[in-house]
Each structure stands twice: as C-alpha cells, then as structure tokens.
Amino acid sequence: MSYQAFIIICLTLTGTLSGSVNPLTSALDESDRTYLQKESPQTLKKIDQEQQLTIDDIKKMAHAGLSDDVIMNQIDETHSIFYLSSADIVDLQKSKISQEVINYMIQTGNQ
Numbered sequence: 001m002s003y004q005a006f007i008i009i010c011l012t013l014t015g016t017l018s019g020s021v022n023p024l025t026s027a028l029d030e031s032d033r034t035y036l037q038k039e040s041p042q043t044l045k046k047i048d049q050e051q052q053l054t055i056d057d058i059k060k061m062a063h064a065g066l067s068d069d070v071i072m073n074q075i076d077e078t079h080s081i082f083y084l085s086s087a088d089i090v091d092l093q094k095s096k097i098s099q100e101v102i103n104y105m106i107q108t109g110n111q
Contacts, residue, residue, distance in 0.1 A: 028074065032066050039064035046078065053080040055088060058105065059095045072104045083109040 028036075028047065036044045040060035046053060053075060061071050074080075082105040084092075092102050 028066075028070060032064070032070055035064040036061060036066065047074050050078050053078050055082070055084075055092065055105075058092070058097060058101065062095070062097050062101070068098050068100050071101050075104060075108060081108045081111075082106070 033044065036047075040057070043053070043057040043060050045051075046057060058071060058075075061074065066074075075082075082088075084102075084106055089102060089106075092105075093099075
C-alpha cells in the first residue's frame with residue numbers, strides 16, 4: 001500500500017469515527033450540481049451564494065441523490081443552523097432523510 005493510499009484511508013476513518021464530514025467525499029461535484037439543478041435550482045442558488053438552507057432544501061438535496069456527506073458539507077459551507085421540532089424530525093424521517101443527516105442538523109442548533 002502506498003503512503004498516499006494509507007493517508008486517504010486514515011483520513012476517511014478519522015472522519016467517520018469522529019462524526020465529522022469527510023472532505024474527500026463531500027464536495028458538490030458536477031453530477032451533483034446537474035441533479036440538484038433539475039430537482040431544485042433555488043437550492044443550488046442558495047448553496048452557491050452560501051445562504052441558509054431550509055428543511056425543504058435538505059429534502060430536495062436528498063431526493064436529488066446527493067450523499068449524506070455532501071449534504072452535511074453543504075450545511076457547513078452555508079453555515080446553516082437548524083432548530084428542529086419533533087414534528088420536523090418526524091417529517092424528515094418520513095421523507096427518508098437519513099438519521100445521520102438528521103442528527104447532524106440537530107447538532108447545528110446546539111453549537
């Protein structure tokens with residue numbers, strides 16, 4: 001195994017174990033942009049302008065097929081803060097948003 005491969009594996013495991021977003025897999029790539037443009041051009045515009053995201057934006061990103069890491073990274077990049085009610089959490093769960101993303105959203109309101 002090369003040194004570079006070893007570093008990538010270590011960074012990946014560290015990000016996973018610490019609960020942080022993995023910068024190696026969290027960038028909004030061109031295919032993500034294309035899918036999001038189709039699903040919700042307004043959400044893509046918010047991301048590009050680093051504006052606060054809404055619960056609806058999170059649902060649209062997930063439904064556009066963006067990975068959990070990408071969604072969490074965009075929450076960070078836009079400095080979005082969520083104060084989720086129990087009804088919001090149930091709505092997100094019914095919308096098939098992963099528990100990891102929901103937990104990440106909850107954490108933003110606790111910082």
